[in-house]
Amino acid sequence: MDYVRAINVFLRTVDGGSLTAAARKLGVSxxxxxxxxxxxEAHLGCALFVRSTRSLALTEHGHLFQERARKIAGDIRDAELALRPVTLEASGHIRVTAPSLLGRHLLVPILPDFLKAHPKVQLDLTLRDRDxxxxxxxxxxxxxxxxxSDSALLDRKLGTIRIVTCAAPTYLRRHGSPDTPHQLRQHDCLVFAVDPNDLTWRYQLSANARTAVRVNVRFRANTLEAVVTAALAGVGLVRAPLWYVADHVKAGRLTLVLEKYERPASVxxxxxxxxxxxxxAVRAFIDLLAARLVLKGDAKPDARKRGPVRRHQR
Structure with missing residues (x-):
């Protein structure tokens, strides 16, 4: 048995979710x-999959083997790479993950250019709001x-995100502008929250004091598009990433309020x-992010020029 080939077949089957998908990907029967x-499975002395006519699932042994198999496959790939010139053309399969909102609006639009520039790269993107x-x-x-958190991962800083509070000028003319976060209880607030019970907005009162205000909710939605659209129509105040509303603020369609109470920007x-x-392929993708991921309203745009920094081992 070719052990390396068997591991590759195993991983392709896991990723594809079926033997048929693995066969198609590998170009075999x-x-x-x-x-x-x-x-x-005979070599390992245990079953890796539970097979049925309609599904394929990993056994407990299969889950354990998958973790080690991916490391083995990665080590082999790294060993091959170490013997090749660093100027090798970007190729192969890379897996990328990003938060849903940022991924949909800022990452997805620049991916076609990356794929056109690197025709030998296969890209697998997953958008999710968990690590x-x-x-x-x-x-x-x-x-x-x-x-x-401290980890063995490397990181490259791409910029920062400010979370701002804003409203349409028509709303502020009718209701006035809040001077402090606690005055939000007297205003109509448009809340973006995945958790329907998360009805609080958080602010920085001073260098050492924060507050969480339970706002007066006029409209809540689990999509930012919905609440920003309502804010543009003058329905109420909204809290959103500055990059998402920057064009509206610049054009005067939305006005920032409570700026001195903003929490520090997130990196x-x-x-x-x-x-x-x-x-x-990974280097090329990270270079694309540094050059093309535009965080409008970024507090430190020159940060995207910095190189990778090693995190501490956990």
């Missing part, structure tokens, strides 16, 4: 994939907003495992 997996399992999910690059990072740092 379904019978060949089935034989490779059976041989691997990925870097090993199990096989992530090569992840966008992260906010502070970083946007590109994270990637040290083992992926030398991959030409």
């Amino acid at each position: 379904l019978a060949s994939v089935s034989r490779e997996l059976s041989a691997l 990925p399992d870097w090993i199990e999910d096989g992530i090569d690059v992840g966008l992260h907003i906010g502070s970083l 946007v990072h590109a994270l990637f495992p040290a083992s992926r740092a030398r991959l030409p």
Whole structure:
């Protein structure tokens, strides 16, 4: 049995969700994939999959083996890369993850240019609002907003995000502008929240004092588009990332309020495992982020010129 090939077939089957998908991806027959997996299970002495006519699921042993198999595959890829010139053309399969809102509006629009510039790269994008399992999910690059815990990941700072409070001039003429966060209780507020119970807005009263105000909710939605549209129509105050409303603010369609109570801007990072740092496709993708990911209203736009910094080992 070719152990390296068997591991590759195993991982392709996990990623594709079926033997048929793995066979299509590898360009081999379904019978060949089935034989490779059976041989691997016989070699390991345990079942890796629970098979049925309609589904394929990993066993407990399969989950354990997947983590190690991805590391083995990654080590082999890194070893091959170390023997090649660093100017090697970007190619291969990279997996990217990003927060949903930022991913949809800022990342997705620049991806076609990346794919056109690097025709040998296959890109797998997942948008989600939780931290990925870097090993199990096989992530090569992840966008992260906010502070970083110590880890073995490398990071490159892409910019910062301000969260602002704003409203249409028509609303402010009718209702006045709040002078303090606590006055929001007397205003109509348009709340973007995935959790329907999250009805508070957070502010910085001073260097050492923060406050969470339970606002008067006129309209709540789990999409930012909905509440910003309502704000533009003069329905109430909205809280949003500045990059999302910057054009409306510049054009005068929205006016910022409570600016002196804004919390410190959150840093946007590109994270990637040290083992992926030398991959030409990963380097090219991170360079794209640094050059093209435009965070309008970024407090420190020159930060995107900084190189990667190693995080401390956990």
